[in-house]
Amino acid sequence: MPSMTRRYLRAIRRATKKPVSHLVSTHHHIDHIGGNQFFPRSQIVAHVNCREEMIRFGIPLERLQRFMPKFAQEMADVRLVLPDTVYAGQMTLYQGDRAIELLYMGPAHTPGDTLVYLPKERVLFAGDVAFHYVVPGPFDCHVSAWIRVADRVADLDADVIVPGHGPIGTKKELREMRDYLALVRREARRSYRAGEPAEEAARKLKVGGYYTQWANPERLPMIVERLYMELQGEI
Structure with missing residues (x-):
């Protein structure tokens, strides 16, 4: 989620000045990939099935409104950023x-x-x-x-x-x-x-x-x- 990702970025900056070289998308659900756009210089890595599911589902606003309504509004402007690298x-x-x-x-x-x-x-x-x-x-x-x-x-x-x-x-x-x-x-x-x-x-x-x-x-x-x-x- 964008709000969570901003908090993570602040915490990262407090811990290190080094850039984030890699970002791992553990799976395709939006609460785990909705912050990818905030890491434009990072190499995004995921399992090949994760990337395919991201393409299949996109930004599932209807599902968010049903199961996570408090996050649906902030996801409206989220851009889907797919992994650069996949593995099997x-x-x-x-x-x-x-x-x-x-x-x-x-x-x-x-x-x-x-x-x-x-x-x-x-x-x-x-x-x-x-x-x-x-x-x-x-x-x-x-x-x-x-x-x-x-x-x-x-x-x-x-x-x-x-x-x-x-x-x-x-x-x-x-x-x-x-x-x-x-x-x-x-x-x-x-x-x-x-x-x-x-x-x-x-x-x-x-x-x-x-x-x-x-x-x-x-x-x-x-x-x-x-x-x-x-x-x-x-x-």
Whole structure:
């Protein structure tokens, strides 16, 4: 988002006078690419699927007005800036002796999620593959694939995980998100096999306990809807 990006730029300038040489678009959602235009001299890098989805969706103002109305107005003047460089499986950037690994582990939150891994520092910038203490946003996800990717991320040697949404955490928070998705999948499968429509399944589904404290509980019906699409072979 432009307002967020301006804050990031101010923080970057306080930390360093060096230019931003590279900008990684972790996926195509507008809250993660809507600030690209503010980095005109940076090389923008993304997974090839991310670039294709950016072209496909453009600036989705209708979706923003539905799901993120407070941001819709400021996005009206945003210009779509596509990545200059794309990769398919894995790519490594180097800044001096620092390796910055861009990892693609398959579709998850979107078809083109990039994980940015600093192996020396044992830090992972997970993009929206990780939501910490927030119900995951399911808009373009494949829930079962997302669970598989979360399991693969758990094998990385990372002490710190920076999520796309929520506070900085560790593998503990990632595992909790993964287990939330697995719980909803299990209950949605049961309802689907019983012949219940997705709306009824979502209404009956109770995540209970710890998960009730998470932000954005209104996303649960959308997760169930995506799971029904999986079960029906639509995605």
